Amino acid sequence: MTDVDFLVVGAGPAGMLTATLLARAGFDVAVLEKAAGLRRSFRGESVSPDSVRILRDLGVLAQVPDGAMRTVLGTTITDDGSRVLTVDFDRLLPGLELPAEIPQDTLLAAVHAVACAPETPGTVDVRFGAKVTALEFDGGRVAGVRYQAGRDERLITAGLTIAADGRYSTVRDIANIEYDKNMLARDFLWMKVTAPSEWDSDRYHVRINRSDHVVCIPTVPDMVRLGVNIPQGGIRDVRERGFDAFRDQVAAAVPELSDALRAEVTGWRDTSMLDIFTTEAERWSVPGLVLIGDAAHTMTPVLAQGVNNAIVDALVLTDELRAATAPGAVDPATADAAALRFAELRRPHVDAARATQLRQEHLFELRGLGAVVRRLVYRIVDHLPPVQRRIWTPVYYALTDAANPASAALRRWLEVVPPTTAERERREHDLD
């Protein structure tokens, strides 16, 4: 007998959605989160279209307050002062979902609201301030974890432990799961400013100015989130040159935002650093334990694949577990087999998304003659909508492929798991 059916470590997008979907299938789940709550300042907010569809279909978006998210219509890349590539997402595959910007705390609160809906038959017990420090074994199988809650050390056991504890996963380390870490040539400094009235807030804007590049992402309410690349590991040099020099460099790449930058980004405290690397865990599961989200596969920021793959992992894993096991009687061997199958189904798709990201990362790195080639590549893609479709569809619209395990998982969820009131209302609204 275990304390809960499933235990999730980490209340990010992967962990919260996994716990919520398992509860909707009738399981009792505990979530251990080391932070004090769901508040986050700089985190993944860009949600790609497949995830928007999953979140909409599963009733999560119905819990997002009006005006708390925004849809993005396209992307424009400007290189050395000239517009080189424009992609209109609504023309890639017309009629499908568009990417959305949803602040991560808004998203997590919406997922939690679904977990707490009266129709949800299982339970999600989120324990904040609970830092996992060790694994508990039973006959060589992970049977639960030990965690620190204030001064107390506590033990909790579960039929399966799901590690969703992010890019620096403690659970992955204490389970001795090896992983490859690939440091990329750049890191990112994030900042936010108010969008000036003339700013086109419906699109992503990528500005490349010699070796600098700045990604401008619309966010709510009427803000622009800027990601500025700096050389990998170069934060100390950037700081030594001084804050004003850094801000001038950003303003030179995005002159329309220079007034807002000067008024609202006044010191390093208004920035947040993201070191960019990818990781690939050699195994995603061992008996009693499965890794999901960034803990299994950290992505780069390109094309918003971090949050997307976290959400798709949650969907596919919970579909496998729901089909294989029953609430109150999670059979260890069956749960382990479901975890293995989840990894087999998902790994090729994550690998493909990462490969697309890395191709783009390498284009960003090109200098001199290489930069001329990059501009040429962008211009060619600009003129060839079928090529745009070929690049974007696998990462934005994988659910259109009926053979993708995520589309089958979503279909089964909608057939098997009773809808929440919010979902029922949406479906009736769609039929009207």
Ligand SMILES: Cc1cc2nc3c(=O)[nH]c(=O)nc-3n(C[C@H](O)[C@H](O)[C@H](O)COP(=O)(O)OP(=O)(O)OC[C@H]3O[C@@H](n4cnc5c(N)ncnc54)[C@H](O)[C@@H]3O)c2cc1C
């Ligand atoms: C500044 C920034 C901007 C980003 N922008 C984007 C973007 O626009 N689009 C995108 O797709 N991705 C983006 N990402 C990446 C994205 O945030 C992640 O890919 C995504 O959040 C992964 O979800 P996850 O649930 O796997 O992990 P996380 O969101 O990292 O959640 C892991 C959770 O585990 C908790 N935890 C860690 N260790 C323990 C422990 N020992 N015990 C208990 N709890 C623990 C953490 O506190 C955290 O809440 C960004 C990341 C950063 C940092």
